Amino acid sequence: MRSRHLSLVVNRSPEHVSAFASDPENLPKWAAGLAQSDVTRDGDSLLADSPMGRVRFTFVPPNDHGVLDHDVTLPSGETVNNPFRxxxxxxxxxxxxxxxxxxxxxxxxxxxxxxxxxxxxRLKALLER
Structure with missing residues (x-):
């Protein structure tokens, strides 16, 4: 299985970036590939409409290490792990x-x-304005 690592520098502190990027209310503002609608909670999971259909996703617990990994369960039932730092x-x-x-x-x-x-x-643009 191939992997690609996408990297981008943002002129904001890691704490600020992590807090903004992990806030479910902010996801529709920048993560169009994941959330094209308001995000709703369902227990420990989050639900949103995406280009793939309705998805369920779960972030790792909040942490001080900048780890924003999240699992996305697609409409097909397949769960995809997305490492994000x-x-x-x-x-x-x-x-x-x-x-x-x-x-x-x-x-x-x-x-x-x-x-x-x-x-x-889009996340970079929002954070740097």
């Missing part, structure tokens, strides 16, 4: 998202890569 960088923070291809075609993997990159760029 916010680490200190000399210019603020570095976002690192790991995307795995899950047996997709090259075109599908490239499309998903472009979607995640656009989400990270």
């Amino acid at each position: 916010v680490i200190a960088h000399p210019e603020g923070s570095e976002l690192i998202f790991t995307l795995r291809d899950r047996d997709r075609t090259n075109e599908e993997f490239d499309r998903d890569t472009d979607m995640v990159r656009a989400d990270l760029e």
Whole structure:
């Protein structure tokens, strides 16, 4: 299984970035690949409409290490683990998202890569304005 690591530097502290990025209310503002609607809670899970249909997702518990990993359960029932880190960088923070291809075609993997990159760029723009 192939992986791609997408990285982007944001001119904000890791604490600020982690708090904003992990807040479910902020997800529709920047994570169009995950949440295209308001996010609702269902126990420990979150629900939202996505380009893939209605998805259920769960973030790791809040932590001081910048770990924002989350599992997404797709409408098909498949659960995808998404490693996502916010680490200190000399210019603020570095976002690192790991995307795995899950047996997709090259075109599908490239499309998903472009979607995640656009989400990270939207997050950067929101945080730096």
